[in-house]
Amino acid sequence: MLQKLLFGSARRVVLGSAEAALWGLNSIKGNCHNFCTAVFKDVTYKELKNLLNSKKIMLIDVRETWEILECGKIPGSVNIPLGEVGEALQMHPEDFKEKYNEVKPSKSDSLVFSCLAGVRSKKALDTAVSLGFNSAKHYAGGWKEWASYEYSEKPQGN
Incomplete structure (x- = not known):
């Protein structure tokens, strides 16, 4: 038993x-x-360059404003700090235009998020996808990779 x-x-x-x-x-x-x-929603440096040249995307830099002022930004990017992304993507278009000086993207528009090195942009991507922005991607290399390509190719001044 x-x-x-x-x-x-x-x-x-x-x-x-x-x-x-x-x-x-x-x-x-x-x-x-x-x-x-x-x-599968990562974009490479070359893909991002091509997308920016085609003007078919909105590149959103999710770093804090002071980081962009201190370090620089990818030309053509819009600064929406990570803590504001969810609210920004749900704003009324007129409020978005007033705050970010850009036309608010629709859920079908192509968005690419970037940051310093890919951590915050991945969080922003997750937020955007959860809000129905299914064409959103992120640039995992971020500002660090962009700057290494953009500024290492140019000769240094004397």
Whole structure:
């Protein structure tokens, strides 16, 4: 009887753990879509250069304003600090124009987010996708990579 009782308890523990693990996998399965598709939403330096030249995107730099003033920015980018991205993308178009001096993007417009090195721009991308901006991407190289390409190609002054 004791053996049966111990076996039953062990069986419940093992099966209970397996059920919990399966429940955990099923609960994250719904979130995997955004995570998995975001991997394919990175743009390279060359892709970003081409997109900027085509004028078919809005490049949003999510660094703080002081960082841009201190370090510089990618030409043509609009500064919307990360903490404002969610609110900005939901603003009335007139309010957006007044605050950022740009036409507010629609959910079908192509957006690219950038920052210093790709961490904040990825968060901004996640926010935009969650708000229905399905053509949003991010430039993982950020200002650091951009500056290394743009300023290493030019000869240094004497």
